[in-house]
Amino acid sequence: MKRIRCRLCEAELAETFADLGMSPLSNSFVAKERRHKAETFFPLHAYVCTSCWLVQLEEFESPKNIFNEYLYFSSYADSWLKHCEAYCAHVVSRFKLDAGSQVVEIASNDGALLKNFVARGIPSLGVEPAANVAKAAVEQGVPTEVAFFGTETSLSLKQRGFSADLIAANNVLAHVPDIVDFVAGCASLLKPDGVVTFEFPSLERLIAETQFDTIYHEHFSYLSLLSVERLFGLHGLRVFDVQTLPTHGGSLRIFACRKSAAHALCDSVAAQRHLEAAAALGQIDAYRKFARTVVDAKIDILRFFIDAHQSRKRVVGYGAPAKANTLLNFCGIGTELLEFTVDRNPHKQGMLMPGSRVPVLSPDEIFKARPDYVMILPWNLQAEISESMKDIRAWGGKFVVPIPKVRILP
Numbered sequence: 001m002k003r004i005r006c007r008l009c010e011a012e013l014a015e016t017f018a019d020l021g022m023s024p025l026s027n028s029f030v031a032k033e034r035r036h037k038a039e040t041f042f043p044l045h046a047y048v049c050t051s052c053w054l055v056q057l058e059e060f061e062s063p064k065n066i067f068n069e070y071l072y073f074s075s076y077a078d079s080w081l082k083h084c085e086a087y088c089a090h091v092v093s094r095f096k097l098d099a100g101s102q103v104v105e106i107a108s109n110d111g112a113l114l115k116n117f118v119a120r121g122i123p124s125l126g127v128e129p130a131a132n133v134a135k136a137a138v139e140q141g142v143p144t145e146v147a148f149f150g151t152e153t154s155l156s157l158k159q160r161g162f163s164a165d166l167i168a169a170n171n172v173l174a175h176v177p178d179i180v181d182f183v184a185g186c187a188s189l190l191k192p193d194g195v196v197t198f199e200f201p202s203l204e205r206l207i208a209e210t211q212f213d214t215i216y217h218e219h220f221s222y223l224s225l226l227s228v229e230r231l232f233g234l235h236g237l238r239v240f241d242v243q244t245l246p247t248h249g250g251s252l253r254i255f256a257c258r259k260s261a262a263h264a265l266c267d268s269v270a271a272q273r274h275l276e277a278a279a280a281l282g283q284i285d286a287y288r289k290f291a292r293t294v295v296d297a298k299i300d301i302l303r304f305f306i307d308a309h310q311s312r313k314r315v316v317g318y319g320a321p322a323k324a325n326t327l328l329n330f331c332g333i334g335t336e337l338l339e340f341t342v343d344r345n346p347h348k349q350g351m352l353m354p355g356s357r358v359p360v361l362s363p364d365e366i367f368k369a370r371p372d373y374v375m376i377l378p379w380n381l382q383a384e385i386s387e388s389m390k391d392i393r394a395w396g397g398k399f400v401v402p403i404p405k406v407r408i409l410p
Contacts, residue, residue: 004047004058007179007221008231011051017222017287018212018294020044023329026216026322029351029360039354044326046215046222048287052230055203055222055287057215059177079384081112083247088116091166095195097122101165104157104189106149107172111137118142125162127153150178154185164189167196171248174200174219179231187235193261196237198228198254204279205250207286209404212294212330213323214249224281225252225272232256241266249380249403297404298331304406305337313372315400317341318385320348320360324377327402328356335359341377342366366392373408375400382409 004013022041030039042060049056091097103117108126110133117124118141126144128134134144147153149172167186176182186196201214203224215222229239240263241255252272257263280286308315317324320343328338333356340359343349348360366374366389374392376382379401386399386409399409 006049006052006054007056007177008054008227009049009052011049013047013049013056015048015050015284015287016291017046017048017055018215018291020046020212020215020294020326020330023216023326024354026218026325026354028354029320029348030354030357031351032359035352035357041355042217044215044217044330048284050284052227053224053281054227054231057217057220059220060217079381080247083245084113085116087113087168087170088120091168091195091197092117092120092122095166097165099123102163102191103166103168104162104164105168105170106186107169107175108137108142108144109133111140111142111144113168113170114142115140125157127157149176149185150181151185151188154188157189162189163191163194164196165191165194167194169196170199171201171251173198173228174221174223177220179221180234183231183237184235187237187258190258192258193263194257195263196256198256199245199247199251200254201248202244202250202252203227204276204281207279207281207290209249210290210293210297211249211403212297213327213403216322216326218322223252224276225254225269226276226281228254239269240264242268242272244272247380300406301327301331301402302333304400304402305331305333308373309337314339314369315373315375316366316369316371317358317375317377318363318366318389319343319376319378319381320345320351320353321378325354325356327377328353328358333358338375339369339371340365363389370395371397373398373400375402377402379403 023044024039024041046055046057099121101122103122103124105114106127108114108128114124114126126137126142127147127149128144129148131146134146137144200223203222236259237256238259239254239256243253245251245253316339320341335358338358340361342361342363342365349362351360376385382401401407
């Protein structure tokens with residue numbers, strides 16, 4: 001029998017965090033002309049390491065195949081663009097970044113964040129593995145290196161004269177199978193008093209709000225301050241500040257530096273440690289309870305769709321995020337219950353959701369179909385979406401969110 005090892009501490013993994021069955025890669029959208037072709041499904045089984053408390057999936061597909069031609073573009077979410085602007089303003093002011101500084105963003109996507117630094121005249125470089133997305137960044141005037149980041153890329157950049165005052169690594173640490181090498185690369189690229197910030201969905205929030213749909217193959221790890229501090233300590237880094245964010249259903253922004261750097265320790269670090277201790281993230285019972293709660297959530301979602309179907313109500317979706325594919329496949333929902341979904345991203349329009357084969361259309365199609373319910377699949381953006389699509393109420397249409405429990409919005 002194959003033994004699965006923790007990617008952080010190499011302890012053997014035996015405890016289940018969530019077993020979501022078999023699922024295709026969440027961003028492997030299917031072209032309509034391939035609708036009769038088979039898809040590859042992989043186990044979507046998350047484990048928790050009882051030595052370092054890192055929650056993780058096995059690596060079934062390499063990042064090179066996952067991110068070779070990526071369909072996620074940051075610039076299609078207005079709330080994320082505002083988030084990027086606010087982050088830039090904060091760090092520029094706090095760390096006194098200027099034309100003599102160097103900013104590096106890892107997994108820079110289409111330049112949504114770095115364009116704010118470029119506009120301020122601050123030297124910036126993006127490192128992005130998906131060539132099609134990196135091209136969009138370059139077209140916006142953001143210098144971008146097409147590469148996966150780690151110690152090898154870090155050494156290459158240093159040899160070419162790069163050394164970072166600020167490294168931004170937003171929503172990427174969870175996507176990296178070799179997180180030890182990734183953080184080692186960050187530590188190597190930092191100037192003596194440089195700062196690296198990581199943003200990632202909070203494991204504490206994932207558990208508290210039953211966000212099982214944020215588990216998918218592109219997310220190799222599910223992170224807490226508890227596990228991250230151990231990871232950083234391996235590379236001579238220390239956390240000096242933690243900010244809680246509303247993004248992605250509740251995220252952490254970690255500020256780290258070399259242990260020898262002068263950045264003062266903020267009270268927020270102790271506060272987050274206390275919060276995670278209160279949530280029992282260092283005890284196995286919290287993780288075992290979540291495994292049971294996920295089944296309750298599945299039943300709740302299916303009950304809504306069954307009731308809607310039996311009442312002859314039409315249900316469509318808004319959004320085609322990765323999390324929706326986990327939800328639809330785990331719950332076994334296809335076009336018999338969800339007619340179609342829509343998305344602003346033109347790269348997804350005309351495609352089929354992987355596994356469920358739910359069609360992805362333009363948002364205008366909702367107003368043609370006039371459904372009874374619109375389920376907001378990127379539930380973390382429910383305020384933005386319900387406002388932009390508020391005209392569905394003209395025919396009595398209602399918004400529904402599936403997480404943490406199914407709710408019909410007033």
